[in-house]
Amino acid sequence: MSDDQRLAERLLAERAERRRIAEQLHDGPVQHVAALAQMLDAAVHALEVDDHAAGKRVTARALQVARDAAEELRAIVSGLEPVALNEVGLEAAVRELAERTAGRRGSSVEVAIDDEGVGEGARSSLFQVIREALDQAIRRGPPSAVSVSLRRTSADGVELVISDDGAPERRQAVIDGLAERAAELNGTFHVRRDGPWTTVRIVLPPSATRL
Amino acid sequence: MPETAEITVLIADDHEVVREGLRLALLRSSHIRVVGEAPDGETAVTLAERRRPDVVIMDLRMPQMDGIEATEEIVARVPDTRVLVFTAYSERALLQRGLESGAHGYVLKETPHETLLKAIEKVAGGETFVDPALIPSLTTGKDGQDILTQREREILQLLADGMSNADVAQRLFISQETVKSHVRHILAKLEAETRTQAVAIALREAMID
Numbered sequence: 001m002s003d004d005q006r007l008a009e010r011l012l013a014e015r016a017e018r019r020r021i022a023e024q025l026h027d028g029p030v031q032h033v034a035a036l037a038q039m040l041d042a043a044v045h046a047l048e049v050d051d052h053a054a055g056k057r058v059t060a061r062a063l064q065v066a067r068d069a070a071e072e073l074r075a076i077v078s079g080l081e082p083v084a085l086n087e088v089g090l091e092a093a094v095r096e097l098a099e100r101t102a103g104r105r106g107s108s109v110e111v112a113i114d115d116e117g118v119g120e121g122a123r124s125s126l127f128q129v130i131r132e133a134l135d136q137a138i139r140r141g142p143p144s145a146v147s148v149s150l151r152r153t154s155a156d157g158v159e160l161v162i163s164d165d166g167a168p169e170r171r172q173a174v175i176d177g178l179a180e181r182a183a184e185l186n187g188t189f190h191v192r193r194d195g196p197w198t199t200v201r202i203v204l205p206p207s208a209t210r211l
Numbered sequence: 212m213p214e215t216a217e218i219t220v221l222i223a224d225d226h227e228v229v230r231e232g233l234r235l236a237l238l239r240s241s242h243i244r245v246v247g248e249a250p251d252g253e254t255a256v257t258l259a260e261r262r263r264p265d266v267v268i269m270d271l272r273m274p275q276m277d278g279i280e281a282t283e284e285i286v287a288r289v290p291d292t293r294v295l296v297f298t299a300y301s302e303r304a305l306l307q308r309g310l311e312s313g314a315h316g317y318v319l320k321e322t323p324h325e326t327l328l329k330a331i332e333k334v335a336g337g338e339t340f341v342d343p344a345l346i347p348s349l350t351t352g353k354d355g356q357d358i359l360t361q362r363e364r365e366i367l368q369l370l371a372d373g374m375s376n377a378d379v380a381q382r383l384f385i386s387q388e389t390v391k392s393h394v395r396h397i398l399a400k401l402e403a404e405t406r407t408q409a410v411a412i413a414l415r416e417a418m419i420d
Contacts, residue, residue, distance in 0.1 A: 026272070030299045031226040034320030038232030041324035045239040058235055065228060 013184055016177070024076050032069035036062055075100070079131050090115040090123045094130055094148055101134050105142035107164075113150040118158060121211035122185070122204065126150065126160060129181050133200050136174040137164040156206040165196040178202075185211075215242040218335045221262060222248045223255035223281065224270040224297070229320065233268065233297075236324055243331060252276030256284045259292050265335045269314065271298045271305060279312045286313030293334045301345055316340035349401065358400050366393050
């Protein structure tokens with residue numbers, strides 16, 4: 001691949017990433033904050049006409065919506081680049097992410113990661129791949145089990161395997177996105193369905209593993 | 212208080228929490244009655260045909276037919292129903308597309324309740340309404356420079372905030388004739404600059420009392 005091609009792909013990937021963040025913000029916190037404004041407007045009006053019962057009820061609901069918005073923002077921020085990644089390593093960061101997303105929805109979570117000798121850039125990329133794969137696994141109702149494993153290959157690369165038994169319909173766009181990320185890292189990408197299980201497997205060569 | 216005619220509205224938004232907030236806010240106005248809710252554009256069109264509301268409050272980004280397409284369908288199939296775009300997007304391009312698709316109004320989701328009520332009432336009456344919060348953003352030209360003078364911008368903001376020409380004249384210690392002459396200049400510049408008639412017409416209706 002020429003340098004020009006690489007740069008073009010890099011820019012394309014960055015744009016896709018910005019679009020993804022914009023969509024996450026738009027679909028989550030932006031909507032919650034807008035609803036919050038409407039609710040507080042209703043509460044102010046209720047209090048103005050001395051309807052204290054309605055004022056209290058609507059304010060309590062608004063409070064809950066404000067907390068939901070804060071929770072969503074926190075999830076988006078920590079998904080961008082978790083502070084934990086470089087401090088406590090990939091395993092702890094992935095475990096926390098999996099617990100917060102799948103685990104909290106009742107899925108059993110299994111994480112086994114050996115990132116010995118994996119570069120900082122590669123860790124960050126692998127984390128993003130895992131986050132997207134988990135996102136889509138739970139999007140259509142939580143699976144009963146999710147597993148994430150990363151091991152060093154005999155060829156000095158890494159193999160990432162993410163499995164879940166969630167709903168089989170996947171958004172093709174997300175699958176394409178994962179394949180694209182793997183390709184950016186000169187890796188190979190496979191998706192397999194086996195009974196209720198969907199398994200994503202990505203293998204990175206040594207050059208990308210050291211990034 | 213004078214008796215106000217009842218206005219029936221349909222809420223189309225794919226976010227349940229937004230429909231809930233809107234429902235709670237509109238409950239406080241006795242002359243507005245919510246006659247249905249739709250989580251996507253297709254359902255909005257079906258419900259609009261069946262219930263024939265005065266106004267559809269329409270989100271832009273929705274699954275199964277977005278708000279622009281749904282607006283075009285509703286305008287074609289239920290001509291007595293008006294559409295008020297209700298969105299979190301403040302980009303000028305979307306405002307243009309919204310108005311060109313046949314919507315009569317465009318407001319931001321966090322707009323104050325008074326503005327929302329005014330928008331619903333104006334749109335129900337067949338008039339055009341653009342969220343005042345959007346008007347200053349429309350005065351940036353293609354080169355990124357503000358196309359208005361400082362004085363014109365000041366007057367536009369006061370008008371956007373809901374002041375009449377007379378109020379503005381009083382506030383700025385100038386004659387009403389001077390205000391009107393400024394408004395004519397502002398409109399001429401905006402019309403030349405925004406390139407779509409729809410936005411210019413919306414602004415003219417919003418600004419001239």
